[in-house]
Amino acid sequence: MTKKNVLLINPWIYDFAAYDLWMKPWGLLKISSILKNDGHKVFLLDAMDRHHPLLDMPASDHEDGTGKFISVEVEKPIQLSRIPRKYKRYGLPVGIFIKALPDADIDIVLVSSVMTYWYPGVAEAIKIAREKYKNAMIVLGGVYATLCEKHAIEHSGADLVIGNSSLDRLSSLLGQRGAFGYGSILAEKIDYGLYEGTAYGVLRLSLGCPYDCGYCAQRSLGPGFMVKDMDKALIEIKYLYASGKKIFAFYDDALLFDTVYFKEYFRRIADEGIIARFYTPNGLHARYIAPDVADDLKRAGFADPIISLETIKDNALWHEKVTRSEFIKAVENLRKAGYAQGEYSAYLLLGVPGGSLSDVREAVEFVHSLGARISLSEYSPLPGTALGKAVDPKIISEPLLHNNSVFPTFDMSDWDKVNELKSLARSLNSSLKK
Numbered sequence: 001m002t003k004k005n006v007l008l009i010n011p012w013i014y015d016f017a018a019y020d021l022w023m024k025p026w027g028l029l030k031i032s033s034i035l036k037n038d039g040h041k042v043f044l045l046d047a048m049d050r051h052h053p054l055l056d057m058p059a060s061d062h063e064d065g066t067g068k069f070i071s072v073e074v075e076k077p078i079q080l081s082r083i084p085r086k087y088k089r090y091g092l093p094v095g096i097f098i099k100a101l102p103d104a105d106i107d108i109v110l111v112s113s114v115m116t117y118w119y120p121g122v123a124e125a126i127k128i129a130r131e132k133y134k135n136a137m138i139v140l141g142g143v144y145a146t147l148c149e150k151h152a153i154e155h156s157g158a159d160l161v162i163g164n165s166s167l168d169r170l171s172s173l174l175g176q177r178g179a180f181g182y183g184s185i186l187a188e189k190i191d192y193g194l195y196e197g198t199a200y201g202v203l204r205l206s207l208g209c210p211y212d213c214g215y216c217a218q219r220s221l222g223p224g225f226m227v228k229d230m231d232k233a234l235i236e237i238k239y240l241y242a243s244g245k246k247i248f249a250f251y252d253d254a255l256l257f258d259t260v261y262f263k264e265y266f267r268r269i270a271d272e273g274i275i276a277r278f279y280t281p282n283g284l285h286a287r288y289i290a291p292d293v294a295d296d297l298k299r300a301g302f303a304d305p306i307i308s309l310e311t312i313k314d315n316a317l318w319h320e321k322v323t324r325s326e327f328i329k330a331v332e333n334l335r336k337a338g339y340a341q342g343e344y345s346a347y348l349l350l351g352v353p354g355g356s357l358s359d360v361r362e363a364v365e366f367v368h369s370l371g372a373r374i375s376l377s378e379y380s381p382l383p384g385t386a387l388g389k390a391v392d393p394k395i396i397s398e399p400l401l402h403n404n405s406v407f408p409t410f411d412m413s414d415w416d417k418v419n420e421l422k423s424l425a426r427s428l429n430s431s432l433k434k
């Protein structure tokens with residue numbers, strides 16, 4: 001089949017808050033490599049690239065490579081009008097985005113999507129691409145496309161919406177058989193050529209997770225648990241390291257689940273002489289932080305390991321991945337491995353249906369008492385999850401209301417109490433030396 005000109009777009013974020021916590025369009029960057037390997041001409045435009053060469057002001061980075069996105073306040077959609085916060089578009093100014101579109105005869109535009117409630121950015125990118133590339137086929141994939149397929153078909157403006165489990169449909173469009181299955185995408189080396197100015201690299205050693213927490217959509221998004229071929233995993237980190245990246249964020253949902261693989265990977269990295277700092281934005285399972293694993297985390301250079309605790313109520317509907325006692329044990333092991341108090345964190349979940357603010361307060365105090373920093377994540381009700389089923393269908397059918405800043409399950413009368421909890425967490429965190 002003739003080779004195509006393909007434009008890959010990572011669109012804007014529309015939200016009340018956004019910060020570049022090692023955020024890169026991992027799936028799109030894998031697809032970029034696959035397409036290039038097959039001889040297609042690939043262009044990539046990442047609206048969330050803080051170091052885009054067309055930006056006048058170089059982005060400033062925090063020492064861990066993270067940083068603020070450029071943003072501009074935009075009008076709130078009617079569904080969000082009651083929220084007393086500024087609503088913004090994060091990412092490249094629209095004028096720069098348009099200027100950065102390649103002057104080429106594009107055959108196919110592939111647009112990625114992440115949070116369901118960021119879909120206004122998806123629709124805007126598609127509208128702009130449609131105006132410039134009148135004959136191109138526009139295809140939408142990613143999380144929003146997978147979890148809200150019907151909504152995306154009706155509202156995104158794409159010609160074709162492809163959920164994660166149907167990514168193979170790209171094969172017929174591009175004349176590649178079987179190149180876009182989960183296994184192929186995981187195995188492929190990431191295309192990071194666009195990000196010379198970015199201090200960090202992103203990695204995944206596995207896809208999926210063996211658990212099925214009530215608030216998590218990973219079962220709808222992935223294949224179940226699978227690991228990357230070890231040699232390919234090493235080739236990928238060596239490529240990123242050779243390009244100057246010394247900070248890495250793992251996107252794995254269950255990084256420690258295959259402990260044998262994890263230990264072997266870091267042993268071989270050490271043999272290669274790779275000295276880097278590693279972050280785990282998706283959180284770690286306490287259950288697998290055994291003494292030897294905690295030692296490996298410390299030795300390998302994991303900074304601020306985050307344990308996913310979510311709640312201290314051992315409530316099976318939420319999750320079965322961690323108990324209070326497993327969390328205590330994991331913290332003990334981290335401490336013995338050399339992490340001081342304030343050098344590790346715990347995720348707690350706020351706003352889950354059936355959970356109370358007093359439970360969250362208790363969890364905040366418990367986590368602090370063990371010397372962990374508190375990272376409060378707000379619940380987002382997602383289609384296809386056990387807890388999402390209990391949420392008003394009107395909320396589920398409007399992705400804007402999945403926004404975790406909106407607290408759809410809280411009364412507005414809880415707003416002040418939620419803010420109090422957040423400031424309690426901040427002040428407890430600042431009392432811990434880091």
Ligand code: SF4
Nearest residue numbers: 209211212213216253
């Ligand atoms: S352990 Fe994490 S990734 Fe796995 S199902 Fe639960 S929340 Fe999702």
